Amino acid sequence: MSRGKLAGIVAIGLAFLTARASRGGDDNWPAFRGPTGMGYTTETHLPITWGGPKQENVRWKSPLVGQGHASPVVWGTRLFVCTARWPDSVREREKVIPEHHVLCYDTRQGKLLWDTLVPPGPWVRNDFRSGPGGGYAAPTPPTDGKLLYCAFGSAVLAALDFQGKIAWRKEFIPYSFDVTVGSSPILYQDTLLMAFEMTQPKDSKVIAYDKRTGTVRWEAKLSTMLFGHSTPLVINVKGKPQMLVAAGGLPSVPDAIRSLDPATGKTLWWCWGSGESSSPAYGAGIVYFDSGRGGPGVAVDPTGSGDVTATHIKWKVSTGGGISSPLVIGDCVYRLYDSGVLKCWQAATGKEVYAKRLEGISTTWASPIVDPNGTIFFANAGKSYVIKAGPECKILASNDLGDGSHPSPAVAGGRMFLVGAKNVYCIGKERQ
DSSP states (O other): OOHHHHHHHHHHHHHHHHHHHHTTOTTEEOSTTTTTTSSBOOOOOOOSOOBTTTTBTEEEEEEOSSBOOOOOEEETTEEEEEEEEOOTTOSOGGGSOOEEEEEEEETTTOOEEEEEEEOOOSOOOOOOTTOGGGGTTOSOOOBOSSEEEEEETTTEEEEEETTSOEEEEEEOSOOOOSSSOOOOOEEETTEEEEEEOOSSGGGOEEEEEETTTOOEEEEEEOTTOOOOOOOOEEEEETTEEEEEEEOOOSSOEEEEEEEEOTTTOOEEEEEEEOOSSSOOEEETTEEEEOOSEEEEEEEEOTTOOEEOHHHHEEEEEEEEEOOSOOEEETTEEEEEOTTSEEEEEETTTOOEEEEEEOTTOSOSSSOOEEOTTOEEEEOOSSEEEEEEOSSSOEEEEEEEOSOOOOOOOEEETTEEEEEOSSEEEEEOOSOO
16 A cells, blocks of 8 residues: 555544544444444454354344344444334235334343334335335434434334433325435434435425424425435535535436535535435545446535536546445545445546455445544445455455345444344454
8 A cells, every 4th residue: 555545544544533532432333334424433453354153253143123224323332223023914015014113232242122113104115125124224323322313214203212212203294205215314413414305306305303302493405306315424624514415316417416504404515416325425525426326426526616517526437336335545435336346446536446346245235334544344244345445455354144134334342233134243352
């Protein structure tokens, strides 16, 4: 690895040490893709190997109640995950809304502490292309250490306290989503932000809820944007926050990504491209985004205002399908596709550095994480890969727990937590 690349990776590590300090320490992984929403961890001693005949570095595993592909979150000694479950008596799932489970495990031993049922919303779904749980349990629940905020595919949003009691509950109508509710809610200051990216553009919007009461603080219409499932990302650009919302359906459209003021919902800028399933990434002075369903990948400078298509696009590439989210590490962008091919581009130019197939990886839906040393974990409870960031695809390890599913990993307290189809796993070294 060149000195420039290594310096970039170290800079990322230092930046997110600061972020960690402001968000409760490294014992917490409070949202989809962690404290930053971009897949960065400050942990430096995660094992690169796990599983196998001796179940190496598997600290514990615990049965999963229900199914889904919501990713786990961690606060202190508590791990949370949302699932859906049909009773065994149900024969026609397309006619019955499943139970909505919110599960809380002790991170130290894997004991299930409580299992709360959230009353479902009004949407009975009949399109189960979105995987385990029929897409009813896709969004990842964020937490602020006091409440946990859960969205389910029946069009319902609920806040639970750490004892599993429901603090408030909201149904969202209309619900003209494509296939399912895929976007995860995110927290910003004292609000919970939820992007509703609909097949009927007139229904598309972002709503800011008071996180304590569920009262609507503000609503921003996105009536020119097409549908999407990506989770918004809040970034800091020149000392000011921006909320990035990618929702362009399947074609290329004039406003596939839109930057909003997360405090008010006011639009700051927008850009041409494709945005549907994959969340954006930010680093090295660019926002990189693509559809996750093919089409163009676009790198845009986020310092503009209004329509920045003609002025701030830095480069474009042709992409394949890949629901997982990209990573910016140092001066490179890393992107995994449905084919199992990992591509790396120069962040400044879009020039391809390499393309390498990760043979037999169990899922390309789970989003990767990276530590300050540039170790990238394409981790799930099935076949996973660990690689080293740099000008070549250096594979450090391949691991398999035999329980493949789609949730992204969570990292906290020196350990990694994986949700499989049947179990929840804690991965960590014998001594931290």
